[in-house]
Amino acid sequence: MIYMDIREKTYVSLCAIFSVLVTTGNLIYQKFVYLPLLSFYTFELSVGAIIYPFTFMVADIIAEFYGVEKAKFCVRLSVIMNIMVAFIVIIATRLEATVWSKVSNPEFAHIFGSFNVAFISSIIASYAAQSLDVILYMRIKKLSRGKFLLLRSNLSTAISLLIDTTLVISLLAIFDVLPKEQALILIVNSYMYKLFFTLCSNPLFYFLVKGAKYIGINPARFS
Template structure:
């Protein structure tokens, strides 16, 4: 296997892991202080989620639209598979001596199946828009202004954040009075993360190009 293929497989695997884990842990909401400047209130699932857009940007940059879209479709398929496995496990009755009883299991994973629809819809739509937008900006700028292509994710992230937060509010995971605040905090964090990791994006692009 060539190095370029290994990098692509690694990026796809990391993308799938981040998507699945983000969906599994989204029900926990935390305070996340940043340099004592601002404290975000957001789902733990949103903390590393912006990395997925950095990954699809990298794949779009070096491997093109088809392989980037394949990665997104693969993550969607794996999410559905995880849903089926968790649903089956939830259907089985816990033993009388199990430390995790049925109610505890359901309280942690019970809303996963319901929320997954909104999450998959939002993630799939936003990622596909991001891939097309990234490549469009690349074409319009004649392959210049790498930072601008990376920051284009901010538009897709807003779409994703809004859909997910509204959906989990409707199904009762988030109180209605927290919805606007959560959209604001989640998007602000993702925007901050995207800007802050732009130097990392530059470095990874340089690293991959130097290995060609």
């Protein structure tokens, strides 16, 4: 019987959570909503973008305790999972619906018809941004000698989120998945929300890092 210690179990769990969040975000990305989180401002963004900042938190936790290479592996794993999901969706879209199916061919195609373009755009942006995030996170950690936990998380995430948001929405607009005239406002709204979420989630990130240390998971070496 192969035994997994708490460190290995936590890594596998974090990779699973990361992949689920990325895949789910890609599946629901095409619905755009109003999100009135603030009394003076209403965010206008994709529902996929609502959960997406969680992926950067998870990636930073993986980088903190397991290093760049294992964090990058997790990012690549999510890409493979998304490719598998996209392949399944393509097959499902091409299959003929029964006469009694509650979802007809046109309805299913309307929901997932642009999924391939959205998927490709999202996965390109996600892979580039997440890879940059873990590299920046560990670089800042090394320069600060392991100090300023929240600073390295916020700074690496803020830069990476800007690249991700700009890239994915620009690609969706170029391929006419989104109206081009809405691209700029969606970039601004999505980035503002993600940055707002990142700052608000600092206590949760700090608690999770301290909790991991408490149960005996040591941070990755940065020297």
